[in-house]
Amino acid sequence: MASTATNKQPLFVDRVFHYVKNLDNATNNGLDIAANNTAEVLVDASASDGAVVEDLYLISRSGTTEYPVNLYLSTARDYLRESQAYYVGTITSEDTLKTRTPWDDMPKVLAPVAQTEANPVSQAFYVPKGYVLWAAREGNGNETDAPLVACQGGWY
Numbered sequence: 313m314a315s316t317a318t319n320k321q322p323l324f325v326d327r328v329f330h331y332v333k334n335l336d337n338a339t340n341n342g343l344d345i346a347a348n349n350t351a352e353v354l355v356d357a358s359a360s361d362g363a364v365v366e367d368l369y370l371i372s373r374s375g376t377t378e379y380p381v382n383l384y385l386s387t388a389r390d391y392l393r394e395s396q397a398y399y400v401g402t403i404t405s406e407d408t409l410k411t412r413t414p415w416d417d418m419p420k421v422l423a424p425v426a427q428t429e430a431n432p433v434s435q436a437f438y439v440p441k442g443y444v445l446w447a448a449r450e451g452n453g454n455e456t457d458a459p460l461v462a463c464q465g466g467w468y
Contacts, residue, residue: 325465325467326466326467326468328464328465328467329463329464329465329467330462331462332460333460333462335352335381335448335459335461336454338351339351340448342450343382345384345392345399347394349448350448351448353445353446354446355439355444356445357439357441357443357444357445358444360468361468362440362443362468363439363465363467364466365438367414367463368414368415368462370405370412371410371411372405372407372408372412374405375407378405378406379404379405380404381402381461382449383401383415384399385397385443386446387442400437401417405459419437420434420435441468447461
């Protein structure tokens with residue numbers, strides 16, 4: 313059983329994941345959630361004890377266009393609704409083909425890290441039990457060269 317079920321620390325990961333989604337058809341016009349969005353589920357922890365995302369990044373498929381991608385945390389797993397979701401961050405892809413862009417604004421965590429720097433800090437994003445992490449490219453309309461969004465982490 314995962315450590316989150318009994319609120320013990322540290323949190324232990326039961327199994328790992330690495331997901332990749334294409335954002336060609338995953339859109340939301342603006343930062344606020346639009347009624348006609350086509351956001352894509354990235355991590356679904358609605359039926360688990362939660363998950364930790366250790367790395368979240370975009371891979372550029374365009375050699376000319378930067379695409380902002382917004383991330384949302386929601387209690388719904390079937391559709392991204394304004395009444396059930398909250399904006400948690402944005403990553404903008406590079407305009408250079410095959411460039412990897414990490415989510416540098418991921419929250420800092422208190423987990424111990426190796427002493428390789430003067431002020432070592434680790435970053436991760438916790439998806440609580442009963443929540444879903446969604447991704448949507450800003451805009452309306454489909455693209456043929458929108459970035460891929462990927463994340464790696466583990467289930468509790």
